[in-house]
Amino acid sequence: MSSITVKDVFNSMEYGPAPEARNLADEWLMAHGSSFGHYIGGAFTDPNAGEVFDSINPATGQVLATIAQGSAADIDRAVKAARAAQDDWAATPGHVRARYLYALARQIQKHSRLFAVLDTLDNGKTIRETRDLDVPLAARHFYHHAGWAQLLDEEFRGYRPVGVCGQIIPWNFPLLMLAWKVAPALAAGCTVVLKPAEFTPLTALLFAEITRHVGLPDGVFNLVTGDGDTGAALVAHEQVDKIAFTGSTEVGRIIRRETAGSGKKLSLELGGKSPFIVFEDADIDAAIEGVVDGIWLNQGEVCCAGSRLLVQEGLAEKFYARLKRRMQTLRVGDPLDKGVDIGALVAPVQLERIERLVEQGKREGATCWQPDLTLPEQGLYFPPTLFTDVEPSATISQVEIFGPVLVATTFRTPAEAVELANHTRYGLAASIWSSNLDLALDVASKVKAGVVWVNSTNMFDAAAGFGGYRESGYGREGGREGMYEYLQPDWTFAPRKETAAAAQPAPAASRADDLADDVAAVVDRLDLDADSDDDQLDDGFASFAADAGFGFEDELQPAAAEPEEVALPVTEPASVASSAEAEPPAIDATPKLYIGGKQVRPDSGYSYAVTSEQGAFLGEVGLGNRKDIRNAVEAARKASSWSSATAHNRAQVLYYLAENLSQRADELARFIDTMDDGGASLGEREVEASIRRIYTYAAWADKYDGQVHATPLRNVTLAMNEPWGVLGVVAPTDHALLGLLSLILPALAMGNRVVAIPSSPRAAIMAPLYQLLDTSDVPAGTVNLVSGNRDELARVLAQHDDVDSLWYCGSRSGAKLVEEESTGNLKPVWVIRSSGRDWFDPAAGEGREFLRRATQVKNIWVPYGE
Ligand code: NAI
Numbered sequence: 001m002s003s004i005t006v007k008d009v010f011n012s013m014e015y016g017p018a019p020e021a022r023n024l025a026d027e028w029l030m031a032h033g034s035s036f037g038h039y040i041g042g043a044f045t046d047p048n049a050g051e052v053f054d055s056i057n058p059a060t061g062q063v064l065a066t067i068a069q070g071s072a073a074d075i076d077r078a079v080k081a082a083r084a085a086q087d088d089w090a091a092t093p094g095h096v097r098a099r100y101l102y103a104l105a106r107q108i109q110k111h112s113r114l115f116a117v118l119d120t121l122d123n124g125k126t127i128r129e130t131r132d133l134d135v136p137l138a139a140r141h142f143y144h145h146a147g148w149a150q151l152l153d154e155e156f157r158g159y160r161p162v163g164v165c166g167q168i169i170p171w172n173f174p175l176l177m178l179a180w181k182v183a184p185a186l187a188a189g190c191t192v193v194l195k196p197a198e199f200t201p202l203t204a205l206l207f208a209e210i211t212r213h214v215g216l217p218d219g220v221f222n223l224v225t226g227d228g229d230t231g232a233a234l235v236a237h238e239q240v241d242k243i244a245f246t247g248s249t250e251v252g253r254i255i256r257r258e259t260a261g262s263g264k265k266l267s268l269e270l271g272g273k274s275p276f277i278v279f280e281d282a283d284i285d286a287a288i289e290g291v292v293d294g295i296w297l298n299q300g301e302v303c304c305a306g307s308r309l310l311v312q313e314g315l316a317e318k319f320y321a322r323l324k325r326r327m328q329t330l331r332v333g334d335p336l337d338k339g340v341d342i343g344a345l346v347a348p349v350q351l352e353r354i355e356r357l358v359e360q361g362k363r364e365g366a367t368c369w370q371p372d373l374t375l376p377e378q379g380l381y382f383p384p385t386l387f388t389d390v391e392p393s394a395t396i397s398q399v400e401i402f403g404p405v406l407v408a409t410t411f412r413t414p415a416e417a418v419e420l421a422n423h424t425r426y427g428l429a430a431s432i433w434s435s436n437l438d439l440a441l442d443v444a445s446k447v448k449a450g451v452v453w454v455n456s457t458n459m460f461d462a463a464a465g466f467g468g469y470r471e472s473g474y475g476r477e478g479g480r481e482g483m484y485e486y487l488q489p490d491w492t493f494a495p496r497k498e499t500a501a502a503a504q505p506a507p508a509a510s511r512a513d514d515l516a517d518d519v520a521a522v523v524d525r526l527d528l529d530a531d532s533d534d535d536q537l538d539d540g541f542a543s544f545a546a547d548a549g550f551g552f553e554d555e556l557q558p559a560a561a562e563p564e565e566v567a568l569p570v571t572e573p574a575s576v577a578s579s580a581e582a583e584p585p586a587i588d589a590t591p592k593l594y595i596g597g598k599q600v601r602p603d604s605g606y607s608y609a610v611t612s613e614q615g616a617f618l619g620e621v622g623l624g625n626r627k628d629i630r631n632a633v634e635a636a637r638k639a640s641s642w643s644s645a646t647a648h649n650r651a652q653v654l655y656y657l658a659e660n661l662s663q664r665a666d667e668l669a670r671f672i673d674t675m676d677d678g679g680a681s682l683g684e685r686e687v688e689a690s691i692r693r694i695y696t697y698a699a700w701a702d703k704y705d706g707q708v709h710a711t712p713l714r715n716v717t718l719a720m721n722e723p724w725g726v727l728g729v730v731a732p733t734d735h736a737l738l739g740l741l742s743l744i745l746p747a748l749a750m751g752n753r754v755v756a757i758p759s760s761p762r763a764a765i766m767a768p769l770y771q772l773l774d775t776s777d778v779p780a781g782t783v784n785l786v787s788g789n790r791d792e793l794a795r796v797l798a799q800h801d802d803v804d805s806l807w808y809c810g811s812r813s814g815a816k817l818v819e820e821e822s823t824g825n826l827k828p829v830w831v832i833r834s835s836g837r838d839w840f841d842p843a844a845g846e847g848r849e850f851l852r853r854a855t856q857v858k859n860i861w862v863p864y865g866e
């Protein structure tokens, strides 16, 4: 035992011998005859009823148990059990649900050693980690979420549980990933079908037993074991309302494609290639220990592993030398030995993957270094490995290795560090080391990652959200932000009603009317309404609004589903003149596209005819194409000043927009009525509601702020609401102005730049809108408007790598299309239900639901203390 370190001694003193714990696990396995069925509707199924597979201890190759391979029929039964339990569970008072969650937390603690040993046996991860990290954190998640169950009615007013959740988890943190998924679902009032990874089903089976022990109602938690096919059956099941997945980006893509257009809510926690950035002024000793934890925790089989070391040039040589010395002291071996730092890899396939990538790294010219140590003769082990001189674009710099392999590069300046850090398709986590907190926080704000650890790494807690940017997935787990993944706004459950335009004034509508009157009265008193004087308006605008009618395709139907996109009656430039001759509008009734703050002709040169709702020809609107969208995205990319402007400044611009809109309220109201053939006479109301909506989001701009999460470690965890960047918006068909603004405004308020596709039949609204934007100091490129065939343009937005997120309001087939097309870059798509949504009603048409979707939460952990 000559190689034992002080740390090892310290550990050995604190904890008792391991073998004793193993006995407990063996007894549990024996008690079950080492064979397990599924847990469905409150009972275990016959373990030998169908196909089975083995769960193996990768440290020894020993078969631990025989596990049932879930079939589609098993999944069906489990989903039906969950469905049957759903209503009662949702109706169970929050306090009662809290008591169940609390009981589960207590049970996990009570059986903590059994859980720890089972995870270690099944996965190969060290007992030190399962006992000190996995199990306590799993219990913590249940405690924390017991609290959310208790507070749900108060803190999530206006929301309901999503319903039946299919949850698919990986093998790297078997119990912990279960806790991250199951605790929030149960707290929210959802029921669950869980599919653990095929390599590590044991602790999930123990957990199922515990749910029965605490008397959790039958069907609330169901467990179906099996491989990817079992997972796929769960994803495909029609009665599942939400899929929550953690695992490889590859399978994340498959699930995105499979669920496209299904209406299933989806959260994906995928891979990463997270940067570990060390500045010259960092505390070196701390940073070295940080690296050890960052990449060698759990053998490097960690989605947020700090697998790319970026060291500032002046420090690099010294840092590598110190790191190598430290690596020499790492102990690789029996995971049940408490002095071991690196255990066994989960399965042969994972070891082969690592070996293959390491060979490729060598072939591509990087320098490979491994400490001089002997690995155990049997079992799946790989030594800690350091690559230096690695090109940022090398395979090993880009691909998630998911093993104990660190890849190092140097940088000179903070700007270069940020550039290298973001030189990846992923965006899960980042670790930043500097004694200059200003610098560290500045870099934290610029790194594209859902979690940033300043002078620390791999810190997790139930009170803080965890989840990625970019191809690391979407959705958060933990904290308030994680709860929303299992909730749905109330109004979406209301019986679908006709759209406001078609329906008699609904209560909400008359409320809006009353408010409009109130606002009008206030405006009168304040003498703010400059009594829109036609003379002050842009030349053509008043008559444009009065004379030009703008048409409707069959697209507008107040039916249950948004209409399918129809072929637009395209006209060539030449025929524009002739059709314009037929019924000449007083002014140019051909709004151009609005890109980069300029009115531009569509690339195609084509236009399409718009008619009033009754079919009268009104004019021609530009037919945008792929190139126009690309130009618009480029303009939006460049308009980054909007995102860095202060929230106060953005609010000022929005208030100014409202002021300008109210100056033109009358014309715009008449204009809208003309599009509607004056029949509905909703123009005035729509304009008034639009002004109010602008005020709402001007108000929110500096108020939808983040949180400081109360995580139990000595640190502040800053949950920042960051804008996506460039947001694509596909507006609803009806309420040309209000519908479009309802989507653009929250995006703008939160600092996004927008490329919007207005309602195809009412695209004429663009002309007055871009005039308003021009006169309201909205910087060029912040809002871009491209008219044309809705779904054709939406497809381009969905595919575009520089569009960070997409909001789609349209038909069911269009929703399927954009969700499918988003698969390549895993762009988050929000399919916005418009039918049944009363855009006039603030409860459905504005507020937190939109603000939350306009942002992504970045959790920045900043430790304090000496
Ligand atoms: P995986 O993504 O295939 O497995 C994760 C889970 O998804 C398992 O429960 C699996 O049974 C299930 N699954 C597989 N195919 C499915 C499908 N078509 N539909 C529904 N569920 C499906 O990951 P795997 O194969 O275990 O590991 C491959 C690589 O993925 C690893 O080398 C690693 O790079 C990465 N990975 C990343 C994880 C993370 O947390 N970011 C976790 C596990 C793996």
Ligand code: MG
Pocket (backbone or CB within 6 Å): 055, 056, 057, 058, 121, 122, 123, 198, 199, 200, 201
């Ligand atoms: Mg196993």
